[in-house]
Amino acid sequence: QVQLVESGGGLVQAGGSLRLSCAASGLTFSSYYMGWFRQAPGKDREFVAVVRGNGGTLYYADSVKGRFTISRDNAKSTVYLQMNPLKPEDTAVYYCAAGRRFTPTTIRIRTGYDYWGQGTQVTVSS
Numbered sequence: 001q002v003q004l005v006e007s008g009g010g011l012v013q014a015g016g017s018l019r020l021s022c023a024a025s026g027l028t029f030s031s032y033y034m035g036w037f038r039q040a041p042g043k044d045r046e047f048v049a050v051v052r053g054n055g056g057t058l059y060y061a062d063s064v065k066g067r068f069t070i071s072r073d074n075a076k077s078t079v080y081l082q083m084n085p086l087k088p089e090d091t092a093v094y095y096c097a098a099g100r101r102f103t104p105t106t107i108r109i110r111t112g113y114d115y116w117g118q119g120t121q122v123t124v125s126s
Contacts, residue, residue, distance in 0.1 A: 001026050002024070002025070002026040002027045002098070002114075002115045003024070003025045003026055004022055004023070004024050004096050004097070004098060004115055004116060004117035004118075005022065005023050005024075005117060005118070006020060006021065006022045006094065006095065006096050006117045006118065006119060006120040007020070007021050007022075007023075007120060008020040008021050008120060009094060009120030009121045009122045010121075010122070010123070011123045011124075011125065012086055012122075012123070012124055012125070013124070013125050014085070014086060014087055014088055014124055014125065014126050015085045015086065016084065016085070016086050016124070017082070017083060017084030017085065017086060018083050018084075018086065018122060019080060019081070019082045019083070020036070020080065020081040020083070020094055020096075020120060020122075021078055021079075021080055022034070022036075022078060022079045022080075022081075022096030022117055023076075023077060023078050024077045024078070024079070024098060025077065027098060027115070029053075029074055029077040030053045030054070030074045031053055031100065032053055032098040032099060032100055032114075033050055033051065033052045033053055033098070033099055033100070033102050033107060034050065034051055034070075034072055034079040034096060034097070034098055035047065035048070035049065035050040035051075035096070035097045035098075035099065035107060035112075035113060036048040036049045036050070036070060036079075036081045036094060036095070036096055036097075037094070037095045037096075037097060037110070038090075038092035038093065038094045038095070038122075039092055039093050039095070039119075040089075040091060040092040040093075043092075045095065045110060046061065047061050047107075047108040047109070048060070048061050048064055048068065048081070048094070049061065049064065049068055049070040049081060050070065050107045050108075051070045051071065051072050051079065052102060053074075055071065055072050055074070058070055059107060059108075063089075064083075064090075067083065067084060067085060067086075067087075068081060068082065068083045068084075069081070069082040070082075079096055081094070081096075083122070086122075086124045087124060088124045088125065088126045089124075090122060090124050091122060091123050091124050092121075092122060093119040093120065093121050093122075094119060094120050094121075094122055095116055095117055095118075095119045096116075096117045097110075097113035097114075097115060097116045097117070098113060098114060098115045099112050099113040099114050099115075100114065
């Protein structure tokens with residue numbers, strides 16, 4: 001079965017950095033666009049970034065543009081999210097997700113993805 005496993009979360013001070021990883025198995029990784037979402041306590045899950053299967057097209061939420069970088073290594077079936085500098089408002093559980101129906105709309109919404117990881121906690125202290 002398909003599994004997405006995130007890692008790399010933790011506690012960091014504002015201005016610091018973290019790199020999240022998401023290892024995928026059970027799917028043809030390069031056929032899927034991979035996205036990162038996050039969910040803060042009491043808030044809806046929101047889109048953060050997405051990368052197409054060939055790694056050539058990237059989109060970011062305005063709130064993270066210029067601070068976060070998404071990338072993927074198809075040979076390792078892994079997608080990454082480099083985050084810096086981090087702000088307290090970046091505190092959330094971060095989820096990776098895989099989808100195949102790429103459109104400018106589907107990539108930014110939860111229903112545009114077929115598989116989800118279990119999430120990793122990122123906490124940024126002020």
